[in-house]
Amino acid sequence: MPWFRTLIQRTTILTQYSKSQKSTPIFTPPSLTQLLHFSTQAAESGGSGGGALTVTAGLGRTKGDEKPRVVVLGSGWAGCRLMKGIDTKVYDVVCVSPRNHMVFTPLLASTCVGTLEFRSVAEPIGRIQPAISSEPGSYFFLADCHGVDFENHVVTCKSLPDGAGNLEPWDFNISYDKLVIAAGAEALTFGIKGVKEHAIFLREVHHAQEIRRKLLLNLMLSDVPGVSEEEKRRLLHCVVVGGGPTGVEFSGELSDFIMNDVRQRYSHVKDYIHVTLIEAKEILSSFDDGLRHYAVKQLVKSGVHLVRGVVKDVQPEKIVLSDGTDVPYGLLVWSTGVGPSGFVNNLDVPKSPGGRIGIDQYLRVPSVPDVFAVGDCSGFLETTGKDVLPALAQVAERQGKYLAELLNKLGHAGGGRANSANNMDLGKSFVYKHLGSMATVGRYKALVDIRESKSAKGVSLKGFVSWFIWRSAYLTRVLSWRNRFYVAINWLTTLVFGRDITRI
């Protein structure tokens, strides 16, 4: 390594600077820990493709002196709750995900307008399960999984260099003793042209960042001399497609932002901005009728236009509805629910109704050993006689918790290794108890529907009381104390100073 020698030489120059030079620990040879996860072949070659290697690199079968390895695909509610609960004295944990954090989705909408900060709703996996950054056999890999060899207990992944230097993505394999598929679902576009290109989803932190940047940009642009009246209205027309909880909560936050902040901070253009929520059927269809009407009343009151319509086409500056109406927009947010991802579609396993990975009452993928699926990517097989559960954080969280306990139980009973738990008693099966649904509609107003199902009778709350329940409920569910603290601080400063409008 020529540059290595060079640096060593150059450090001698230090003497010109200072006598107190200590030999820095930086060039100590890599310990076994570092080498563990290179197959010999990987270690030999190298440098090719900027040091990236082809297929063969990865984590081989766990040996007798190592802990059994649980590989978790995904870092959403299900995967992270599972990693939090897993006993790292029994298992090594390897997480494969395109992001190094979990998004606290229920509060994501609040970050788009600055009510909360982005970091307050993002929890690094290393904080959820410290073992992945400290244990020799546990890892987090920034990568996509693009295939599973169920027979040989191996997953194939592709790294995500994201344009670091000249690095090209490279493949690597990970052998698993237990595999947990928690890869989540994909936003539905119903094959409508232009959605992916021009609309912004609201599922990741970078989506919220994009929305915030665009909203502030449009507010500023519309005030620049030379923008026509019509263009001004277009720039400041925020359109939300999809009347589910996410769409409604975002619309509520947006109208809050307009009424409390835009009116003072952008007084020149305040009369041009407006919000339109487009829904094909009914908004909040899963909620109790009384709550739904209350939500509608609140949204209308705060200036949100509710439009019943079906989107046919999305163009850069307008959407076209099925009845031919043009709706110009400056900001378009798309939240019409989720469906199976390409990864799930390509997996060769029996599927549940709706095309999710089919699981049994123990969250196992029955057709293959040692494989489990949790969260939005999974659904009960018809054979189980159970309905597919809704794609809710609540469901994913409960499944992750259950599976962590199940795996711990197996591990303690010596069933942690591949193919070693086939005839073990798994104890109680997974039963989901719905604790109720919540949605905020802005201005200290929220809906809480605590019925167990749409048909069931039960208490429903609305208004300030439920807003308070909603906020505190979420506050205590933010995972780390750090973020609980920051969420509280953010809410406080928003109350005292208003929302931050710096476009950074």
Place this chain on the structure above:
Amino acid sequence: MPWFRTLIQRTTILTQYSKSQKSTPIFTPPSLTQLLHFSTQAAESGGSGGGALTVTAGLGRTKGDEKPRVVVLGSGWAGCRLMKGIDTKVYDVVCVSPRNHMVFTPLLASTCVGTLEFRSVAEPIGRIQPAISSEPGSYFFLADCHGVDFENHVVTCKSLPDGAGNLEPWDFNISYDKLVIAAGAEALTFGIKGVKEHAIFLREVHHAQEIRRKLLLNLMLSDVPGVSEEEKRRLLHCVVVGGGPTGVEFSGELSDFIMNDVRQRYSHVKDYIHVTLIEAKEILSSFDDGLRHYAVKQLVKSGVHLVRGVVKDVQPEKIVLSDGTDVPYGLLVWSTGVGPSGFVNNLDVPKSPGGRIGIDQYLRVPSVPDVFAVGDCSGFLETTGKDVLPALAQVAERQGKYLAELLNKLGHAGGGRANSANNMDLGKSFVYKHLGSMATVGRYKALVDIRESKSAKGVSLKGFVSWFIWRSAYLTRVLSWRNRFYVAINWLTTLVFGRDITRI
């Protein structure tokens, strides 16, 4: 406006949803306020180029019933301090800048590693001078200024649509009664190939964001199976070029981050990461010798490699020094000082030594009436017999303060209009008193040099005491209470929980 009618129609659908529909204020016709800043011509045409117009739009000459207009180019230390101090009862203020906030540069380095949050060091202009968002005649325009017609008192600007919809940038004009050029300077690259493409500067918040994202990306990538030993070392080699305060402070923060956070949170790769600071001459050359040696000792102690060398070429994965040495890097930060920007070079006015806009002792640009220049873009003319002041926040801040008072004085004396103050008495000229320089070298260590000039004798502090002075000095200088509060909170949580490592 067809879509306008459509929406009106569609809102009738609301009756399906709710009876309590109120007529929303959203479609009220634009008030005079909105129309004020379109020249008639601009108002007539429209829609062309997505509503953007050609040249003629803008703010015309101020009329007798309007306040005189101060146009401020830039939103850095000088411009923002000036806007903060200007009397908006006497003047309308129009700020033209490519960003809607001021960056609190002394703390920017701390945001790259998560010691502070990005928003804590960014102050929206509307918070510094509320008039620009509330007064009918005051504005902030997101735009670049690309020309000044001194004779007609007009600046020509180009909007920055930043790819909103299909908008193309458009030109507009602003007439001024007083013009304050506070456009700052540009990072120096000495014409070295590849710097702009591959290195990251450290002047704006988005630079800090890029550095943070890249650092975290490299930490994660280097842990992915298939990365060779050599590649790992390259990815985790952070190179800083330039041994001025910025480069030194960033190196210090970086080594803090490595020692306090990386070792726990990225323990698999902790032995591969290292920091190299490259400087052609001496680091912190403007500081007292004793302090400089102390800084060197501290940096070396915390594992920073100090390399004396001159960069000849910058390539995607390595830099080449003038002696032919290759230095591979994963992150390259460039801070070798600043020089005149293209805008300044193109201005047809006498220049100071070093090519800045030449000013007299009242910060006027003598050759043209009603024009002033402050901050890094300006320098005393040789004829004044004064030295050009260093490009420091301290200087810019003092000049902004002085000029605000000067303009207020003129305004109150009826000299606010164009060409109306030519023979007025301007009172005391601007005198700069250096309050000392400060630089932190990480780990609660800082240098404070409170000599008035390099040659002068004076007290110099170092170590924890000066670290404390440094921090509190800056803390109280963060402009708004909101950000003072957040900086304190950030420092607290960094102390308690460590730095945040989510890559969002």
